[in-house]
Amino acid sequence: MMIKLQALDLTFGYGSHPILSNVSFEIAPSRLVTVVGPNGSGKSTLIRCMDRIISPKMGRILIDRKDLTEMTRMDMARYLSYVPQSSVRVFPTNVFDTILMGRRPHIGWTGSVMDEEKVWDVLRLLDIEHLAMNNFDELSGGQQQKVLIARALVQEAQVMLLDEPTSNLDIWHQLDVMNIIRGVVKKGGITAVMALHDLNLASAYSDRIIMMNGGRIVAAGDPSAVITEENIASVYRVEAAVKTMSDRPVILPLRQIREGQV
Amino acid sequence: MTGSFFRGRPFTGQSKSRRTGKRSRMQWSHDRFKLFRSAFVVAAVAVLLLLTGFIITLGPLNISVSDAYFAILARFYPGYFQVEELTSRVVWNIRFPRIMGGIMAGFGLGICGCVMQAVLKNPLASPFTLGITAGAQFGISVAAVVGFSLIGGPYFIIGNAFICALLCSLLIVALAAIKGASSENLVLAGIAVNYFFTSISQLLKYFASDEQLRLMTNWGMGDLAAFSWANSKILLGVFILCFPLLMSTSWDLNIMTAGDAAAKSIGVEAERVRIFIMVISSLLVATIVCFVGTIAFVGLVAPHMARMVIGGDHRFLIPASGALGALVLISADAVGMNLIAPTIIPTGIMTSIVGVPFFMYLMMKGKRKEFWA
Numbered sequence: 001m002m003i004k005l006q007a008l009d010l011t012f013g014y015g016s017h018p019i020l021s022n023v024s025f026e027i028a029p030s031r032l033v034t035v036v037g038p039n040g041s042g043k044s045t046l047i048r049c050m051d052r053i054i055s056p057k058m059g060r061i062l063i064d065r066k067d068l069t070e071m072t073r074m075d076m077a078r079y080l081s082y083v084p085q086s087s088v089r090v091f092p093t094n095v096f097d098t099i100l101m102g103r104r105p106h107i108g109w110t111g112s113v114m115d116e117e118k119v120w121d122v123l124r125l126l127d128i129e130h131l132a133m134n135n136f137d138e139l140s141g142g143q144q145q146k147v148l149i150a151r152a153l154v155q156e157a158q159v160m161l162l163d164e165p166t167s168n169l170d171i172w173h174q175l176d177v178m179n180i181i182r183g184v185v186k187k188g189g190i191t192a193v194m195a196l197h198d199l200n201l202a203s204a205y206s207d208r209i210i211m212m213n214g215g216r217i218v219a220a221g222d223p224s225a226v227i228t229e230e231n232i233a234s235v236y237r238v239e240a241a242v243k244t245m246s247d248r249p250v251i252l253p254l255r256q257i258r259e260g261q262v
Numbered sequence: 263m264t265g266s267f268f269r270g271r272p273f274t275g276q277s278k279s280r281r282t283g284k285r286s287r288m289q290w291s292h293d294r295f296k297l298f299r300s301a302f303v304v305a306a307v308a309v310l311l312l313l314t315g316f317i318i319t320l321g322p323l324n325i326s327v328s329d330a331y332f333a334i335l336a337r338f339y340p341g342y343f344q345v346e347e348l349t350s351r352v353v354w355n356i357r358f359p360r361i362m363g364g365i366m367a368g369f370g371l372g373i374c375g376c377v378m379q380a381v382l383k384n385p386l387a388s389p390f391t392l393g394i395t396a397g398a399q400f401g402i403s404v405a406a407v408v409g410f411s412l413i414g415g416p417y418f419i420i421g422n423a424f425i426c427a428l429l430c431s432l433l434i435v436a437l438a439a440i441k442g443a444s445s446e447n448l449v450l451a452g453i454a455v456n457y458f459f460t461s462i463s464q465l466l467k468y469f470a471s472d473e474q475l476r477l478m479t480n481w482g483m484g485d486l487a488a489f490s491w492a493n494s495k496i497l498l499g500v501f502i503l504c505f506p507l508l509m510s511t512s513w514d515l516n517i518m519t520a521g522d523a524a525a526k527s528i529g530v531e532a533e534r535v536r537i538f539i540m541v542i543s544s545l546l547v548a549t550i551v552c553f554v555g556t557i558a559f560v561g562l563v564a565p566h567m568a569r570m571v572i573g574g575d576h577r578f579l580i581p582a583s584g585a586l587g588a589l590v591l592i593s594a595d596a597v598g599m600n601l602i603a604p605t606i607i608p609t610g611i612m613t614s615i616v617g618v619p620f621f622m623y624l625m626m627k628g629k630r631k632e633f634w635a
Binding site: 048051052053072074076078080084087089092093094096097098101102105107123130 | 289291523524527569573575
């Protein structure tokens with residue numbers, strides 16, 4: 001079952017201040033798509049609107065031509081999963097129980113052996129089985145991010161949304177997390193849509209990049225079409241050198257562009 | 263669906279052991295933990311039943327433990343158990359209702375504290391932080407000083423406490439619902455309402471006669487003496503209604519402790535669950551508090567004790583919090599009744615005196631790290 005993801009006219013704002021204005025796009029199945037853009041460009045808002053964590057003022061999300069905006073949250077959770085940037089935990093929970101939460105859309109009150117098996121499968125898949133009985137908040141940042149990805153994976157949704165999954169990680173763990181996501185996209189047929197700050201990481205791993213500025217999409221397409229010196233200058237106000245390495249653009253920021261200069 | 267993880271697509275060769283049925287070391291350790299968790303809940307309930315029998319024997323009239331159980335069982339199976347008439351009457355009419363009341367009150371406060379802490383994501387949340395007790399105290403004060411009650415007859419004072427407690431919590435829920443039912447809003451509204459009603463109660467104290475003052479103070483200390491069979495039945499009714507409703511939200515509560523955004527993305531209507539929990543637990547707390555008065559400690563601490571031992575899964579945590587709450591309350595009450603008999607130390611005072619050192623001990627020795635660790 002191949003699922004196409006569509007966003008139509010997504011609009012969001014507080015009062016009269018628009019944060020997203022009529023954002024529309026279409027994503028083919030089994031793609032890794034990153035949403036990039038400067039701070040306040042609306043990329044995290046887009047991710048949160050898509051999952052109705054905040055309710056869009058207008059617009060629809062369709063997966064396989066089914067309108068998610070009309071579904072109950074529980075039904076929607078079978079189509080879309082979400083990986084937050086980090087998780088605040090007031091009370092201690094072990095890793096296994098944290099991941100088991102992701103089975104909620106599929107289970108009754110008791111849970112079943114099958115649900116637990118799926119948690120073990122994902123724990124092994126991400127190579128964190130040895131952490132199963134540890135407390136979530138005792139883990140390192142990279143391990144926590146893996147657990148949150150695992151929780152989204154057991155949800156068995158075909159589309160996974162991620163909100164800056166690499167933002168608190170060192171470079172090794174950034175690659176680790178990106179490789180995991182690329183793995184589930186390629187081998188699992190999942191579509192991943194992720195907000196990301198790091199343009200080089202986005203360029204290296206994405207099938208498609210959506211570049212946002214001021215709540216609108218300003219460029220979308222292959223990394224080489226989006227990550228250009230012109231786009232970075234106009235969107236980020238940064239002069240950068242863009243080179244191509246292994247068919248992917250790589251950026252080297254040179255200097256800030258102040259008002260008046262071009 | 264039961265094949266490999268991703269809908270029949272072979273995904274990885276990493277997990278070789280999963281089809282062979284062999285379980286890893288981690289899985290064994292998880293199995294052991296699950297067994298321990300269930301065993302703990304069963305054990306807590308068993309200890310509760312044993313302790314009930316023991317506490318019934320304490321008092322001026324000597325009763326053996328077996329007589330205590332027989333006297334209760336004889337009421338249900340009259341043919342099988344023979345007990346002396348006097349023993350039977352003392353157990354059934356005097357000692358048992360008080361213990362039943364204590365168990366239900368402790369259990370109820372424990373589970374309410376547990377679910378409130380979960381939906382408010384706040385370790386300090388309890389029926390008291392949220393102003394529900396302050397509301398009840400206000401009801402008592404109005405009845406005692408002004409002589410006005412919303413319900414007449416035998417429930418003149420208690421009825422007022424119940425209705426004010428309920429109104430107070432509905433006010434908090436309404437405030438939070440209008441402003442968006444975030445946990446911060448609820449806690450803030452609760453604390454504000456708490457101060458408001460406490461102040462009015464104190465204002466009323468200012469005008470109270472000695473007799474009225476004594477009534478208000480006694481209620482404030484918390485006491486199980488109010489429990490007759492009639493009162494216990496009311497509490498039992500509310501309890502039987504509320505307990506399954508709270509238990510049914512266990513999964514949602516587990517997920518809500520991870521934050522609203524995560525909860526929504528997993529399919530939980532976070533705001534709706536929060537309001538639901540607040541309404542149901544307020545009903546139960548209001549019923550308990552109007553009979554027993556302020557027993558502050560149990561609702562706050564029983565859930566923490568349970569969490570330290572069995573972790574954060576509410577399917578087990580709710581009953582465990584309840585059982586521990588009941589254990590603490592009836593043990594403390596038994597000590598208070600018998601320590602310097604015939605003088606009875608109020609239950610609320612004894613609960614804190616007995617419970618706090620025990621809680622401190624658990625905090626120091628507990629294996630499972632709590633939030634402050």
